Amino acid sequence: MAEEAPKQSCYLLDLPWEDVLVPHVFCYFTLQQLVRLRRVSRDFYKIMQICLSKRKTFEISGTKTKISKEAFCYILKDNEVLQNLSLENCSHWLTDGDVLPVISQNHHLRRLVMAGCSKLTHHTLIAMALNCDHLQHVSLAHCEWVDNLSLRTFIHRCRDLLTLDLTACRQVDSDTICYLAMKHQNLKSVSLASNGNVTDESVEEMAKNCRNLERLDISSCLRVGNQAIRTLAEYCPKLRCLKVKHCSYVTDWSLEVLRQHNVLVDVDPPLPVGYYPDVMVMGPILNAQI
Numbered sequence: 257m258a259e260e261a262p263k264q265s266c267y268l269l270d271l272p273w274e275d276v277l278v279p280h281v282f283c284y285f286t287l288q289q290l291v292r293l294r295r296v297s298r299d300f301y302k303i304m305q306i307c308l309s310k311r312k313t314f315e316i317s318g319t320k321t322k323i324s325k326e327a328f329c330y331i332l333k334d335n336e337v338l339q340n341l342s343l344e345n346c347s348h349w350l351t352d353g354d355v356l357p358v359i360s361q362n363h364h365l366r367r368l369v370m371a372g373c374s375k376l377t378h379h380t381l382i383a384m385a386l387n388c389d390h391l392q393h394v395s396l397a398h399c400e401w402v403d404n405l406s407l408r409t410f411i412h413r414c415r416d417l418l419t420l421d422l423t424a425c426r427q428v429d430s431d432t433i434c435y436l437a438m439k440h441q442n443l444k445s446v447s448l449a450s451n452g453n454v455t456d457e458s459v460e461e462m463a464k465n466c467r468n469l470e471r472l473d474i475s476s477c478l479r480v481g482n483q484a485i486r487t488l489a490e491y492c493p494k495l496r497c498l499k500v501k502h503c504s505y506v507t508d509w510s511l512e513v514l515r516q517h518n519v520l521v522d523v524d525p526p527l528p529v530g531y532y533p534d535v536m537v538m539g540p541i542l543n544a545q546i
Contacts, residue, residue, distance in 0.1 A: 283307075291327070308331050313339065316345045323346060328350075337362070338362040344370075349375070355376065365390070368391055368394050368395070371398060377401050382406050382410075388414070391416065392418045397447065400424065400427065403428075407425075408435060417440045420443065422448055430455045431458075433448060433454065433462065434458050434461040441468075442466075445472075449473045459484035472499070474498075475500060475501040476501070478504055485511060485513075489513040489517065498520070498521050500521065
């Protein structure tokens with residue numbers, strides 16, 4: 257009887273790294289899992305370095321998840337193919353010195369979220385304009401360092417913008433918003449919330465130029481009134497969501513037109529006259545005194 261051939265052991269890392277494991281196996285692992293796998297062995301450390309350098313998304317899931325400055329720099333130091341970069345969970349320590357090297361070597365970014373990154377400066381916005389001119393989705397919410405000059409440079413260079421969040425960017429004035437509307441007529445979603453510089457003129461310019469607008473947030477923009485809302489109703493047939501809460505000069509007279517076109521408005525319509533469901537109706541009072 258012929259002897260059986262000895263069984264050969266086959267290990268995961270015996271498979272081709274860059275042709276099989278990186279694009280077809282480890283691409284399904286989360287960023288946290290890839291970082292942990294570096295500790296398994298020297299070979300795992302090497303292949304995880306390749307995975308991190310070829311990863312197209314950097315986004316830490318979970319609002320409670322934090323990442324240190326050292327880990328951030330280590331993970332992204334060799335990456336030149338990022339398309340999606342979310343920095344919200346780095347906002348408490350992130351500075352220009354940390355993010356500029358990442359932006360300068362990733363020219364294919366499509367989505368960039370920097371909401372709440374208060375320690376950055378206009379230098380980061382200028383770097384985005386010079387190096388990432390294919391950006392489509394950008395959030396600068398609560399970045400009060402955004403000024404008119406750097407934002408105009410960004411608007412001029414990045415021609416593919418579809419969504420832009422400028423919530424609480426209080427330095428941005430009405431003229432810059434009008435410039436944004438003229439340069440980016442394909443915008444679909446814009447937030448200008450909590451900015452006292454937003455006026456009827458800037459919202460009307462947005463409406464007349466950005467006919468594909470689907471979502472607009474102008475909540476807490478105290479200088480916006482009914483005229484701007486009526487202009488939105490007239491020029492933006494694709495509008496689906498409008499936020500106007502705390503806009504004192506916007507009344508139901510203008511909002512009703514949008515509701516008739518099935519636009520979702522974050523302000524409830526007034527109750528019908530004589531309808532007060534929370535008021536208890538009392539019966540006739542009888543005088544029982546003798």
